[in-house]
Structure formats: structure tokens, C-alpha cells
Amino acid sequence: MFRTRKWTLAVAVLAMAAAVAGTGCKKGNVNAFPTSGSVSGWEKTSDTRVFAAKDLWQYIDGDAEQYISAGVVSTSTSDYKYQGQLEAVVDVYTMGNAAGARKILETGQTSDAKAIQLGDAGVAYAQSVTFRKGPYLVRIVAYESTPGAAQALQALAHGVEAKL
Amino acid sequence: MKSRREFLQAAATGAVLLGSQSKLGLARVVGQHGETGKSKVVIARDPALHGQSAQPDEQRVLNLLDRAMASYTGREKPIEAWKHIVPQGQVIGLKVNGLGGKGISTHKALILAICERLQQAGVKPGNIVVWDRNPRDLAACGLMVNTDPSKVRCFGSDVSGFEEQPVAWGSVNVNLSKILTRECGMVINLPILKDHDQAGLTFSMKNMYGVVKRPDQLHHGGCNPGVADLNRIPVVREKVRFTIGDAMSSVYQGGPGFRPEHLWYPNALIVGEDRVAVDHTAWQMLERKRAEVGLPTLAAAGRPTSYIATAADAAHGLGVNDPQRIHLLEV
Numbered sequence: 044m045f046r047t048r049k050w051t052l053a054v055a056v057l058a059m060a061a062a063v064a065g066t067g068c069k070k071g072n073v074n075a076f077p078t079s080g081s082v083s084g085w086e087k088t089s090d091t092r093v094f095a096a097k098d099l100w101q102y103i104d105g106d107a108e109q110y111i112s113a114g115v116v117s118t119s120t121s122d123y124k125y126q127g128q129l130e131a132v133v134d135v136y137t138m139g140n141a142a143g144a145r146k147i148l149e150t151g152q153t154s155d156a157k158a159i160q161l162g163d164a165g166v167a168y169a170q171s172v173t174f175r176k177g178p179y180l181v182r183i184v185a186y187e188s189t190p191g192a193a194q195a196l197q198a199l200a201h202g203v204e205a206k207l
Numbered sequence: 208m209k210s211r212r213e214f215l216q217a218a219a220t221g222a223v224l225l226g227s228q229s230k231l232g233l234a235r236v237v238g239q240h241g242e243t244g245k246s247k248v249v250i251a252r253d254p255a256l257h258g259q260s261a262q263p264d265e266q267r268v269l270n271l272l273d274r275a276m277a278s279y280t281g282r283e284k285p286i287e288a289w290k291h292i293v294p295q296g297q298v299i300g301l302k303v304n305g306l307g308g309k310g311i312s313t314h315k316a317l318i319l320a321i322c323e324r325l326q327q328a329g330v331k332p333g334n335i336v337v338w339d340r341n342p343r344d345l346a347a348c349g350l351m352v353n354t355d356p357s358k359v360r361c362f363g364s365d366v367s368g369f370e371e372q373p374v375a376w377g378s379v380n381v382n383l384s385k386i387l388t389r390e391c392g393m394v395i396n397l398p399i400l401k402d403h404d405q406a407g408l409t410f411s412m413k414n415m416y417g418v419v420k421r422p423d424q425l426h427h428g429g430c431n432p433g434v435a436d437l438n439r440i441p442v443v444r445e446k447v448r449f450t451i452g453d454a455m456s457s458v459y460q461g462g463p464g465f466r467p468e469h470l471w472y473p474n475a476l477i478v479g480e481d482r483v484a485v486d487h488t489a490w491q492m493l494e495r496k497r498a499e500v501g502l503p504t505l506a507a508a509g510r511p512t513s514y515i516a517t518a519a520d521a522a523h524g525l526g527v528n529d530p531q532r533i534h535l536l537e538v
Contacts, residue, residue: 171466
């Protein structure tokens with residue numbers, strides 16, 4: 044009887060630990076960044092940098108407040124290059140919940156935004172793709188406008204979305 | 208004979224050592240409360256600056272700079288114009304802005320053009336310091352760190368460090384970059400025109416957030432009175448004496464980060480000593496663009512540029528924001 048209780052307790056503790064770890068993984072620094080070549084034509088050209096909410100100003104001072112007010116937990120970023128020429132940056136904002144990601148996505152959209160099927164919702168412009176999936180808000184921006192850039196960005200966005 | 212490109216690359220690395228020391232003892236104030244009693248601001252434009260490229264043409268940028276400086280100083284020859292601006296024997300800082308990343312940072316072509324003219328005006332390469340917060344910001348401007356004093360130097364406040372003793376004025380209490388306090392005798396401010404999520408506009412005065420250790424602590428209240436108070440700190444007010452504002456490209460919405468969907472090409476430089484008048488002029492330019500694309504004014508969008516009026520008030524006295532007291536010259 045006593046032995047059974049101990050096992051039950053151990054299983055419960057393990058289950059709780061797994062649940063906490065699972066939550067932590069969802070809100071933590073998930074590796075959403077495709078490796079070089081895993082999305083055709085795209086090369087990952089920098090290490091991934093991670094900023095906790097309190098340090099986000101070091102990355103986007105002046106922009107940070109809107110993410111903090113929407114409940115950002117952490118931000119990861121990495122540079123990419125398409126076919127050795129088109130440079131882009133991928134930012135993955137891990138928000139406290141899906142509502143925070145939705146708030147950011149819906150802020151600042153203009154009438155020329157094109158809705159795309161990506162994650163829970165997404166929009167694309169000629170040089171950028173932004174989408175949300177659960178608590179994640181992803182923004183991919185190219186530094187130049189080139190023929191085919193929009194298509195290439197969306198391919199990379201699908202690569203990121205698949206890893207979330 | 209070096210080609211222009213070779214010259215620029217050499218200037219950037221400091222390989223070009225030109226001329227002797229400036230013969231002028233002090234730079235003279237030429238546009239602030241001059242003949243007209245008004246603050247002079249020059250907007251120089253070149254509609255063909257970018258052509259089909261995202262980057263401006265280097266030669267056109269140099270020509271635009273020369274035209275802006277000639278108009279501002281009244282001196283036709285670029286070297287004479289620059290000698291009129293920069294003091295002799297001092298380290299001249301060029302405070303750039305790379306915060307927004309590669310897509311919306313002070314253009315390298317402008318920085319190199321200024322380095323070229325400074326050297327031609329007699330400033331030693333090692334007496335030119337191009338600086339911002341850190342290597343990332345400088346890289347966003349297309350620059351690499353160099354601390355070799357025989358060349359044009361380029362490094363961030365992460366290298367120099369910040370003053371341990373904070374300095375206060377009004378609402379701000381900040382640790383200033385040692386590049387400003389110890390390295391430079393004069394700073395030429397090279398901001399880039401952007402919409403700003405908190406302040407409405409970021410340009411000349413707001414660029415000083417890049418000279419303090421914790422700029423994130425100055426954003427409350429739409430950066431008002433933070434921007435004005437920071438610029439009122441004596442060492443900021445006295446050393447940062449001239450603005451060559453980069454309005455060659457800009458973001459009119461969604462700033463201060465790079466938002467290519469809101470990118471626009473004013474193809475202009477905005478030049479002046481009166482930082483308030485410069486910001487007022489840039490603000491009007493930004494508002495006109497927003498109106499053109501159907502966006503509300505910055506005030507209606509909930510982020511008025513209140514700090515500009517604060518900077519002009521009697522307590523701050525940093526310049527003028529009354530259009531009647533601004534001598535705006537568009538060339």
C-alpha cells in the first residue's frame with residue numbers, strides 16, 4: 044500500500060515536471076531557425092541572438108515597448124541570405140500568449156498588406172512577411188526589393204513555421 | 208591618380224592622409240541667428256539620388272553634401288565650407304544611427320563623403336571618430352570597427368565605455384559615452400529620418416539617445432521631456448553643434464525599426480546648427496508624407512512630437528520651433 048503511494052507520487056511529480064518543461068519549451072528559446080540549405084536557396088549567415096524582454100531595447104530600442112506591453116517573453120533573431128545576394132533578417136518573438144502575438148500582428152497593418160495562409164494568420168508585403176502561430180510572432184524582412192524576393196521570403200517563412 | 212571609389216575606400220580605412228591642420232582657430236557659427244536673426248536650415252534634394260538602386264549613388268551623395276554645405280555656409284568651395292564648420296586640432300565625432308538595422312541606418316556613402324571632406328579641410332584621419340552604440344549599429348551602416356589612430360577611427364561606446372558618474376538635467380540622469388565626454392571636441396550629428404513608435408519622430412535630438420548607457424529608461428511620456436532634457440545637458444549641448452541629417456531614405460510609419468513596406472525616399476539632406484529647427488523641419492517633412500499616403504498626423508496617432516516644443520521652451524532654450532524664426536532654404 045505504502046509502496047504504491049510512493050510510486051503514484053513519483054509518477055505525479057514526473058508528470059508535473061514534464062508539463063512544466065513542456066510549457067517552458069513553448070515559451071522558451073525554441074529553435075525556429077532553418078539551417079542553411081533546408082529551405083532552398085537560403086543560407087543562415089549569423090548565429091542566433093536571443094534577448095530577454097528586459098534586454099530587448101538592446102536590439103530594438105524604441106520599438107521594444109510595444110512588444111513588452113504585448114507581453115513578449117524573449118526575442119530570437121538571425122540573418123539569412125538568399126542565393127548569396129538577398130539579405131534578410133528573421134525575428135521570432137515569443138509572447139506570453141497568442142493574444143500578444145495577435146496584437147502585434149494587427150498593429151500597423153496597412154491596406155496594401157496581403158493576407159497569406161501561414162500559421163494562425165499572416166501578412167506579406169514585397170519585402171516582408173509577418174505571421175503568428177500560437178504565442179509566436181515571426182517577422183522576416185529583406186533589405187532589398189528584388190524580383191522573386193516576396194516568393195523567397197514566403198518559402199523561408201514556411202520553413203520557420205514548420206519548426207514552431 | 209586614385210579613382211573616386213579607391214579614394215573613398217582609402218578614406219574609410221584612413222589610408223589617405225591629406226593636408227595640414229586647419230588654419231582656423233574655431234569653427235564659427237554661421238547659420239544660427241545670423242544675418243536674418245533666424246535659425247538657418249538647409250534642405251538639399253536630388254530626386255535622382257537613388258536611381259534604380261536601393262543605395263544612393265556615391266558621387267551624387269557627395270555632390271548633394273557639397274550643395275548643402277555651400278548653401279549653409281555661403282561658401283561655394285566645399286573645403287572652405289568645411290573649414291568654416293570644424294575647429295582646428297580637435298577630434299571630430301560623427302554620431303551615426305544604425306539602430307534600425309541595415310535597411311534604415313545612416314548611409315555609408317554620406318559618412319564617407321563627410322570623412323573625405325573633413326580630411327580635405329585639414330582634419331587628420333585619426334581625429335575623425337565615426338561612432339554609435341556598438342559594432343552591430345556600425346555594421347548596419349556598412350562600417351567596421353577600427354581603433355588604429357593613423358586611420359579614420361570607427362568604434363562604439365562598448366569600446367570606450369560610459370562615464371561612471373551619471374549626469375542629470377531635469378528628468379534625465381544618465382551615464383554618457385566617453386566618446387562624447389572624453390574623445391571628441393566637436394560632434395557632427397548624422398541621424399536618419401524615421402517615424403518613432405514612442406516619440407513620433409526620431410532625427411537630430413532623438414539621436415542623442417545613442418550616447419547614453421540606458422536609453423530605454425528615457426522613453427516614458429513619448430520621450431518628452433527626455434529628449435529635450437538630454438540635449439540640454441551641457442556637454443551634449445556644447446559638443447554636438449551641427450547636424451547633417453540623412454533624409455535620403457526614411458520610414459514614415461512603423462519606425463524606428465526597418466519597415467520596408469513604409470520605406471520612402473525623400474532623397475534629401477537636412478542641415479543646420481539649431482537642432483530644434485532641424486527637427487521641426489524634419490517633422491514637417493514626415494507629416495507631409497504621412498498625409499500623402501492617408502495616414503493620420505503623429506499627434507492623431509497618439510505620438511505627438513511634443514519634445515520639440517519642450518526643447519524650444521525657455522527652460523531649455525535649445526533652439527527655435529517657430530516657422531517664422533526659421534530661415535528654411537531648399538536647394
